[in-house]
Amino acid sequence: MGPPGSGKGTQAAHIAKICGVNSVSTGDLFRDNLSKNTELGRLAKTYMEKGEYVPDEVTIDMVMQWVEDPDNSQGFVLDGFPRTIIQAEAIDSKLSDSGGLDKVLFFDVPEDVLVERLSGRVICSSCQIPYNLVFSPPKNPDECDTCNSSLYQREDDKPEVVRNRLRVYMRETEPVVQFFRDSGTMMEINAALSVSEVRSAVETALG
Numbered sequence: 762m763g764p765p766g767s768g769k770g771t772q773a774a775h776i777a778k779i780c781g782v783n784s785v786s787t788g789d790l791f792r793d794n795l796s797k798n799t800e801l802g803r804l805a806k807t808y809m810e811k812g813e814y815v816p817d818e819v820t821i822d823m824v825m826q827w828v829e830d831p832d833n834s835q836g837f838v839l840d841g842f843p844r845t846i847i848q849a850e851a852i853d854s855k856l857s858d859s860g861g862l863d864k865v866l867f868f869d870v871p872e873d874v875l876v877e878r879l880s881g882r883v884i885c886s887s888c889q890i891p892y893n894l895v896f897s898p899p900k901n902p903d904e905c906d907t908c909n910s911s912l913y914q915r916e917d918d919k920p921e922v923v924r925n926r927l928r929v930y931m932r933e934t935e936p937v938v939q940f941f942r943d944s945g946t947m948m949e950i951n952a953a954l955s956v957s958e959v960r961s962a963v964e965t966a967l968g
């Protein structure tokens with residue numbers, strides 16, 4: 762968990778790799794649906810382009826389908842879910858037989874750093890790796906280092922949409938942070954440090 766630009770996607774990929782499991786970003790699932798022009802994708806677009814959250818019901822259905830896939834039966838990393846109290850209760854209830862979520866990592870980053878990161882972000886159009894033109898630039902500014910596909914900037918990284926995403930995060934997701942703080946499963950990471958320092962902190966937190 763963490764605000765927009767806190768590094769969830771960057772670190773989720775690493776955690777999934779070292780744990781040998783799959784990770785899923787709800788934002789990526791919506792963008793994937795949008796690129797395939799599905800009904801879910803068209804619905805999600807109307808919320809995402811304003812920086813609002815997609816309604817709980819459709820988001821929960823989508824994540825539960827992913828969680829139930831036999832490929833994910835050995836465990837998984839959830840990136841950007843849950844973001845509302847209703848979503849947190851849904852995943853808690855879904856995993857109640859297996860003891861609930863093992864760990865919740867909260868990436869803490871000051872707002873000015875978030876805005877700086879999001880305005881410099883570019884993403885691979887094929888493998889979705891995020892780069893940053895300031896902090897972690899690709900070798901070639903237009904190409905992914907890993908697969909050479911083109912890089913693009915997200916529509917919702919425009920400054921006015923970023924400001925609303927931060928407002929929505931404060932309103933909807935701050936209470937969820939408190940929910941997990943109270944449950945004792947959450948570990949707080951200082952995610953304002955460099956990617957490699959955050960990675961080390963994550964590895965320590967996961968033991």
Ligand code: AP5
Nearest residue numbers: 765766767768769770771787788815878882892893955956
């Ligand atoms: P989503 O795509 O999940 O966006 P987000 O939560 O706003 O998060 P971001 O992807 O912007 O940032 P991140 O924390 O993953 O950071 P990243 O690693 O990319 O969701 C998009 C939309 O979908 C939402 O607004 C909503 O509409 C909808 N949605 C998604 N989930 C939902 C849900 N559960 N319920 C309802 N609606 C939902 O890093 C950012 C940049 O910083 C990159 O350029 C990166 O290279 C750089 N960077 C990362 N770490 C560091 C570091 N340590 N130092 C320097 N630079 C760094």
